[in-house]
Amino acid sequence: MRRGGGLITLEDLATYLPAWRDPVQFEYRGYTVTSMPPSSSGGATLAAMAKILEGYELGDLAWHSAAMVHLLAEVWKRAYADRNTYLGDPDFVEIPLDSFVSASYAASRRSQISLERATPSTAVGPGLESYERDHNTTHLSVVDGAGNAVAITTTINSFYGIKAVVAGAGFLLNNEMDDFAAKPGTANMFGLVQGEVNAIAPGKRMLSAMTPSIVSRSDGSLFYVVGSPGGATIITNVFQNISNVVDYGMNVAAALAVPRIHHQHLPDRIDYERGSLAPTTIAALKAMGHAVRERFDPSSLYPYIGDIQAIMVLSDGTLEGASDPRRGGAAVGY
Numbered sequence: 001m002r003r004g005g006g007l008i009t010l011e012d013l014a015t016y017l018p019a020w021r022d023p024v025q026f027e028y029r030g031y032t033v034t035s036m037p038p039s040s041s042g043g044a045t046l047a048a049m050a051k052i053l054e055g056y057e058l059g060d061l062a063w064h065s066a067a068m069v070h071l072l073a074e075v076w077k078r079a080y081a082d083r084n085t086y087l088g089d090p091d092f093v094e095i096p097l098d099s100f101v102s103a104s105y106a107a108s109r110r111s112q113i114s115l116e117r118a119t120p121s122t123a124v125g126p127g128l129e130s131y132e133r134d135h136n137t138t139h140l141s142v143v144d145g146a147g148n149a150v151a152i153t154t155t156i157n158s159f160y161g162i163k164a165v166v167a168g169a170g171f172l173l174n175n176e177m178d179d180f181a182a183k184p185g186t187a188n189m190f191g192l193v194q195g196e197v198n199a200i201a202p203g204k205r206m207l208s209a210m211t212p213s214i215v216s217r218s219d220g221s222l223f224y225v226v227g228s229p230g231g232a233t234i235i236t237n238v239f240q241n242i243s244n245v246v247d248y249g250m251n252v253a254a255a256l257a258v259p260r261i262h263h264q265h266l267p268d269r270i271d272y273e274r275g276s277l278a279p280t281t282i283a284a285l286k287a288m289g290h291a292v293r294e295r296f297d298p299s300s301l302y303p304y305i306g307d308i309q310a311i312m313v314l315s316d317g318t319l320e321g322a323s324d325p326r327r328g329g330a331a332v333g334y
């Protein structure tokens with residue numbers, strides 16, 4: 001740090017310790033999902049999405065039909081509006097986690113969704129009124145022979161972090177500061193527009209979107225282990241993946257290979273991977289008032305959406321693992 005003119009002192013490093021926090025846990029259509037707590041927004045936002053979507057028979061809507069994509073986009077833009085407003089490091093800000101993921105709040109969010117028309121993101125604010133404001137990435141899913149499961153996502157933010165290796169130490173420095181709202185109200189690298197709760201403060205943890213998650217069946221048995229990189233898209237990636245297996249009955253390989261879509265409140269736009277939406281579906285979504293954009297710019301750092309690594313435990317105990325074809329991971333068993 002001294003050599004590179006950095007700000008961080010030995011004392012800063014010594015006092016920055018891992019924080020043990022209880023995972024976020026919620027029910028989705030009879031399954032129990034255990035996921036990452038704040039200071040990642042992943043588990044809480046995943047729960048908020050699931051609670052709103054439980055009020056709809058999602059699996060009855062044809063997969064990637066205009067009706068299905070519209071519904072997900074409407075739910076996601078609301079969940080991200082809340083995420084960007086209410087979530088930050090719980091050591092610094094009071095987070096209304098219970099209300100955020102409650103059935104009654106989900107019902108009130110549902111009541112604002114039209115199944116025919118897109119609500120412009122400018123008309124979608126954060127929904128919890130009572131809350132007072134006090135003033136590159138890798139995922140591993142592991143299951144062992146005894147049925148223990150681990151979901152780990154780890155990040156240095158963008159590719160190669162700040163693109164500097166500490167000479168003699170051999171590791172890269174991250175650029176995680178971009179996960180803070182460096183200037184509240186202004187978009188970060190992933191286009192997330194976040195507020196004061198996630199402003200920079202000494203010793204504070206930045207708001208992540210990492211969503212390592214473990215899904216169990218209603219009898220408590222392990223069903224699914226999942227996670228992904230992808231910046232702001234991580235939460236919708238993981239949600240789609242869980243929904244693909246729970247709502248659409250896909251196997252693990254199909255669930256992570258099929259093309260994905262994304263909406264994060266701002267920009268007010270549905271992104272879709274090449275090949276994921278039929279021209280008629282895109283036309284129908286535009287007619288509903290959505291902006292729709294194909295995410296395929298080979299020069300972009302993130303032309304695709306995410307990189308899921310998942311393991312499914314079949315009811316007979318067989319493990320099926322799959323690695324996303326997007327970035328070149330691998331599924332291994334031994």
Ligand code: DON
Pocket residue numbers: 136137155156157158159176179207208209210228229230231232234
């Ligand atoms: O913690 C976060 O939300 C970000 N640092 C993740 C960045 C990321 O996934 C980049 N890789 N695609």
